[in-house]
Amino acid sequence: MAFLEIRGVNKSFRLNGKTNSASSLPVLRDINLAIDEREFVCIVGRSGAGKTTLISLIAGLIEPDQGEILLEGKPIQGPGPERGIVFQNYSLLPWMSVFENVHLAVDAVAPTLGEKEKRERTEHYINLVNLGAAKGKKPRELSGGMKQRVAVARGLAMDPKVLLLDEPFSALDALTRGTLQEELARIWIGTQKTVVMITNDIDEAILLADSIYTLASGPGATLGPAARVETPHPRSRSQLGREPGYQRVRRETVSVLVSARSGQGGTSSAASGKAQLN
Amino acid sequence: MTRRIDFATVVLPVLGLGVMLLIWTILSTTVARDLPSPMKTWEESKQYVLNPFFKDVEMNQGIGRFAFLSLIRVAKGFLLAIVIGTPLGFLLGLSVFFYRTFDPVIQILRPISPLAWLPLGLVIFRQSEPAAIFTIAICAMWPTVINTAVGVRSISPEYLNVGKVLKLSRMKTLQRIIIPGSLPYVFTGYRLSLGLAWLVIVASEMLTGAPGVGGFLWQEYNSLVYSHILLSIITIGLIGFGLDRFMGLVEQRFKTA
Numbered sequence: 374m375a376f377l378e379i380r381g382v383n384k385s386f387r388l389n390g391k392t393n394s395a396s397s398l399p400v401l402r403d404i405n406l407a408i409d410e411r412e413f414v415c416i417v418g419r420s421g422a423g424k425t426t427l428i429s430l431i432a433g434l435i436e437p438d439q440g441e442i443l444l445e446g447k448p449i450q451g452p453g454p455e456r457g458i459v460f461q462n463y464s465l466l467p468w469m470s471v472f473e474n475v476h477l478a479v480d481a482v483a484p485t486l487g488e489k490e491k492r493e494r495t496e497h498y499i500n501l502v503n504l505g506a507a508k509g510k511k512p513r514e515l516s517g518g519m520k521q522r523v524a525v526a527r528g529l530a531m532d533p534k535v536l537l538l539d540e541p542f543s544a545l546d547a548l549t550r551g552t553l554q555e556e557l558a559r560i561w562i563g564t565q566k567t568v569v570m571i572t573n574d575i576d577e578a579i580l581l582a583d584s585i586y587t588l589a590s591g592p593g594a595t596l597g598p599a600a601r602v603e604t605p606h607p608r609s610r611s612q613l614g615r616e617p618g619y620q621r622v623r624r625e626t627v628s629v630l631v632s633a634r635s636g637q638g639g640t641s642s643a644a645s646g647k648a649q650l651n
Numbered sequence: 652m653t654r655r656i657d658f659a660t661v662v663l664p665v666l667g668l669g670v671m672l673l674i675w676t677i678l679s680t681t682v683a684r685d686l687p688s689p690m691k692t693w694e695e696s697k698q699y700v701l702n703p704f705f706k707d708v709e710m711n712q713g714i715g716r717f718a719f720l721s722l723i724r725v726a727k728g729f730l731l732a733i734v735i736g737t738p739l740g741f742l743l744g745l746s747v748f749f750y751r752t753f754d755p756v757i758q759i760l761r762p763i764s765p766l767a768w769l770p771l772g773l774v775i776f777r778q779s780e781p782a783a784i785f786t787i788a789i790c791a792m793w794p795t796v797i798n799t800a801v802g803v804r805s806i807s808p809e810y811l812n813v814g815k816v817l818k819l820s821r822m823k824t825l826q827r828i829i830i831p832g833s834l835p836y837v838f839t840g841y842r843l844s845l846g847l848a849w850l851v852i853v854a855s856e857m858l859t860g861a862p863g864v865g866g867f868l869w870q871e872y873n874s875l876v877y878s879h880i881l882l883s884i885i886t887i888g889l890i891g892f893g894l895d896r897f898m899g900l901v902e903q904r905f906k907t908a
């Protein structure tokens with residue numbers, strides 16, 4: 374049995390506040406996904422495809438209209454720290470310092486721990502994302518990359534069974550993004566968490582993921598077939614480009630995304646297309 | 652650069668005050684003959700200003716002493732207003748049920764003038780001092796109530812989602828997310844409430860005859876010493892301005908995001 378399983382999930386959003394199906398917009402249609410323990414899965418799709426809806430469903434922040442989501446064979450019940458999420462816009466609490474933001478998560482998942490252990494654990498996660506020097510700062514004093522590091526530290530501090538990442542690096546400049554991708558890869562290798570990451574950056578997905586799924590554009594988006602990335606971790610950006618597997622995965626992924634948009638297979642032109650989809 | 656700032660922050664405001672004094676002088680020498688001119692006002696008021704803390708009898712004291720008495724009264728009314736108004740605002744913001752039940756009542760009570768509340772206060776308390784404080788509190792409460800409720804409701808769902816994912820208890824969510832998240836709005840409410848409380852003090856002192864700036868104003872009107880009306884008005888304005896600035900600074904401290 375898969376560690377995290379999504380079975381036949383449909384999700385529509387109501388339009389104009391009416392409940393009848395005629396005025397509802399289908400966002401996700403018949404989503405099926407099986408993720409193994411310690412697997413790093415990326416879901417790639419363009420903006421508006423319903424990626425955030427999908428990860429919010431896994432997080433339990435919204436409920437599917439049909440279908441079910443199982444973690445270790447048990448249906449999920451609302452949100453919980455065992456499915457720790459790193460939000461796209463960081464969602465750090467602005468009235469708390471870096472330390473307090475992470476400490477809040479430690480305190481929530483391990484309330485029985487002594488204060489000294491809680492502080493040590495908080496420090497551990499802050500150091501893991503290289504923010505030891507900024508732990509007393511408020512979010513408004515941090516750069517985008519630093520904020521995202523705090524958000525990752527908080528996500529890890531929930532000690533989740535599955536770490537959910539919702540386009541964590543999309544708001545960052547290319548250089549910062551590269552650094553953070555490498556840090557995330559290093560942390561993932563160190564912690565061996567199961568990770569589901571949403572992204573619109575195919576190269577990012579290939580650098581990090583074991584399996585890549587494409588979410589074809591909505592309304593009523595479905596998941597495409599998985600593309601496996603067999604290159605062993607840790608991967609380096611420069612080495613990836615030379616691998617035949619990289620070209621193959623890139624071509625497959627791009628073609629699914631492009632054909633989903635235009636309704637026809639355009640593989641040859643798609644492969645040379647931009648990898649960053651917006 | 653410094654000179655420019657001086658021009659904008661010193662010269663222009665002084666110019667504005669000068670224009671005001673000029674209009675006052677012209678009015679007092681032309682259409683409103685009973686209105687004391689600025690010079691006359693100063694001449695007749697200077698003993699109250701230069702010696703602000705003298706006390707002759709209860710209704711003949713330095714303007715500083717009157718202002719202090721009024722401020723004490725306002726402080727009591729204001730504290731009562733925020734002690735009642737803040738929790739009320741949180742309840743309105745947190746509970747749709749509570750909001751639907753009490754919002755209409757609040758919307759009806761809110762526009763009622765202090766002049767209408769005061770007699771009711773006198774009926775209830777049978778003494779002028781608690782009646783005045785009751786009036787200040789009930790008139791000054793609404794901005795705190797409404798701003799607090801708006802603050803709670805405008806907390807970003809992102810922050811609430813953090814609480815949900817962490818499965819924080821209702822109490823923890825309130826302590827760690829809802830209260831700190833709404834503080835900027837709460838303090839805006841406090842600033843507006845304090846302004847209203849100061850506005851109400853004059854009316855309540857005039858009607859109860861309590862010693863204070865408003866009481867002094869009304870007494871001097873009845874004694875036909877019109878320059879002291881102007882002295883009181885200027886004092887009320889300056890103190891109100893000072894209070895607003897002070898609360899503005901406090902408010903600034905709680906601006907988070």
